[in-house]
Amino acid sequence: MKELVMLVRPERLEDIKAILDEINCGGMTLSTVMGCGTQKGISDTADEGAEKSVNELKGFRTTINLLPKVKAEVVVEDRFVEPIIAKVREVCATDHVGDGKIFIRNVEDAVRIRTGERGDRAL
Numbered sequence: 001m002k003e004l005v006m007l008v009r010p011e012r013l014e015d016i017k018a019i020l021d022e023i024n025c026g027g028m029t030l031s032t033v034m035g036c037g038t039q040k041g042i043s044d045t046a047d048e049g050a051e052k053s054v055n056e057l058k059g060f061r062t063t064i065n066l067l068p069k070v071k072a073e074v075v076v077e078d079r080f081v082e083p084i085i086a087k088v089r090e091v092c093a094t095d096h097v098g099d100g101k102i103f104i105r106n107v108e109d110a111v112r113i114r115t116g117e118r119g120d121r122a123l
Contacts, residue, residue: 001107001120002081006072007035008092008100013070015091020072022087023080026123029073034066037101067098075107077120 008016010032020028076084085102093099110122 001075001110001123002078003073003075003105003107004081004084005103005105006074006088006100007033007069007102008072008088009094009098010068010070012092012100013072016070016072016088019084019087019091020074023076023084025074025076025080027074031071031073033069033071035069036064036066037098069100075110075123077123 006016013030017028074084081104085104088102109118110120111118112122
């Protein structure tokens with residue numbers, strides 16, 4: 001099993017939900033988050049209000065713009081990982097900075113609290 005943590009533009013939320021529904025994903029957790037990557041939140045779609053903090057560190061002034069993102073977290077069987085990644089890239093890539101990231105984590109086990117089922121059966 002793998003956990004996919006997908007950080008995407010908010011306007012892609014419905015696309016992400018459709019992709020996960022397509023594979024009959026048993027469940028997902030969605031969060032609205034703010035963040036930035038190596039581009040420090042500079043985006044051709046960012047507005048002036050996105051700037052959230054200015055840090056001074058060792059004489060260097062760094063402006064970091066925190067941009068709104070949606071974080072979708074799912075745990076799926078290994079066989080679904082690559083198809084999900086391919087579809088998310090197909091639908092969410094705009095060729096602009098800030099399209100997002102997908103993190104893939106190993107999941108050792110899962111337990112359905114109600115029934116005690118474990119592993120893939122618990123999903």
